[in-house]
Amino acid sequence: MTNPVLRCYAAIQIASWDHPPQTSNWTDIDQMKVILTGATGFVGLEVLKQCLQNLSITSVVVLARRELPATVSNNPKLTVKIITDFLSYSDDLISDLRGAEACIWTLGKPLSSDNDILREVCIGYTLAALKALDKAVAPAGKRFRFVYCSGRLAERDQNKPLYFAQDYRRIRGQVENEIVAYGEDNTDTIETFIVRPGVVLTKGMHLSCVAFRVTPSIPVDKVASQMVDLALAGSKRQTWENSRMISERIS
Numbered sequence: 001m002t003n004p005v006l007r008c009y010a011a012i013q014i015a016s017w018d019h020p021p022q023t024s025n026w027t028d029i030d031q032m033k034v035i036l037t038g039a040t041g042f043v044g045l046e047v048l049k050q051c052l053q054n055l056s057i058t059s060v061v062v063l064a065r066r067e068l069p070a071t072v073s074n075n076p077k078l079t080v081k082i083i084t085d086f087l088s089y090s091d092d093l094i095s096d097l098r099g100a101e102a103c104i105w106t107l108g109k110p111l112s113s114d115n116d117i118l119r120e121v122c123i124g125y126t127l128a129a130l131k132a133l134d135k136a137v138a139p140a141g142k143r144f145r146f147v148y149c150s151g152r153l154a155e156r157d158q159n160k161p162l163y164f165a166q167d168y169r170r171i172r173g174q175v176e177n178e179i180v181a182y183g184e185d186n187t188d189t190i191e192t193f194i195v196r197p198g199v200v201l202t203k204g205m206h207l208s209c210v211a212f213r214v215t216p217s218i219p220v221d222k223v224a225s226q227m228v229d230l231a232l233a234g235s236k237r238q239t240w241e242n243s244r245m246i247s248e249r250i251s
């Protein structure tokens with residue numbers, strides 16, 4: 001790397017990483033069953049790969065509307081449940097999910113002009129899962145962990161004027177508000193976590209693409225590892241902003 005700006009940028013990036021972007025194999029954790037959504041997407045597929053590699057995770061149940069790529073679908077730790085309706089959870093499905101201690105939710109809709117669909121997918125699907133899984137699947141005496149992938153620009157203040165993507169950002173903020181409120185009302189049975197990444201970069205891109213410094217960003221493997229660690233070990237901190245996900249280890 002001859003360009004001094006790139007060299008300096010790379011050094012700052014490397015120095016700001018507390019740990020490499022692999023998930024921790026938490027030795028003090030019983031082996032865990034994890035539910036995952038969004039696994040056919042960019043972030044979710046990386047979460048899936050890390051879950052499959054993680055020795056602390058024995059079983060991953062993916063809820064998806066279509067099959068996963070062949071590169072991952074044959075892994076013996078993986079079960080894929082094809083779901084046609086993400087608003088309802090049958091007794092049979094709950095039975096298959098029983099024993100899971102965490103759900104990592106990366107299912108999400110990119111910016112769209114149809115607010116009804118956005119509300120259904122972003123708010124409806126997420127809350128339906130949260131409520132269906134809480135109290136129903138975690139082993140006795142354990143609190144279920146729900147780890148939600150939001151975004152840095154989601155706005156929780158529903159009255160704040162926003163100068164672009166107002167509806168989308170409020171809808172995404174409303175999901176966060178509802179997750180937080182549900183968690184506060186059900187502290188005996190559930191722990192909720194929200195990650196708020198900026199632009200999610202493909203692996204390695206952060207070292208070469210200076211343009212991305214104009215907006216906060218994070219490599220996909222780092223977002224994924226932080227979510228997997230939240231699922232495995234929880235955290236005192238409920239909401240993880242982009243900058244904190246880069247600079248701190250989940251604890």
Ligand SMILES: NC(=O)c1ccc[n+]([C@@H]2O[C@H](COP(=O)([O-])OP(=O)(O)OC[C@H]3O[C@@H](n4cnc5c(N)ncnc54)[C@H](OP(=O)(O)O)[C@@H]3O)[C@@H](O)[C@H]2O)c1
Pocket residue numbers: 037038039040041042043044064065066086106107108109110121149150151152196197198199200201
């Ligand atoms: N990528 C970024 O730079 C970035 C930055 C900040 C926040 N985020 C957030 O992170 C989350 C994941 O992002 P991503 O980049 O991985 O998105 P993505 O590649 O578009 O993946 C979205 C996932 O959600 C699923 N999904 C979308 N609509 C669905 C529906 N109606 N029914 C069932 N499944 C549906 C997709 O399934 P199909 O494959 O079947 O469509 C896919 O698995 C999103 O909430 C996104 O807003 C992303």
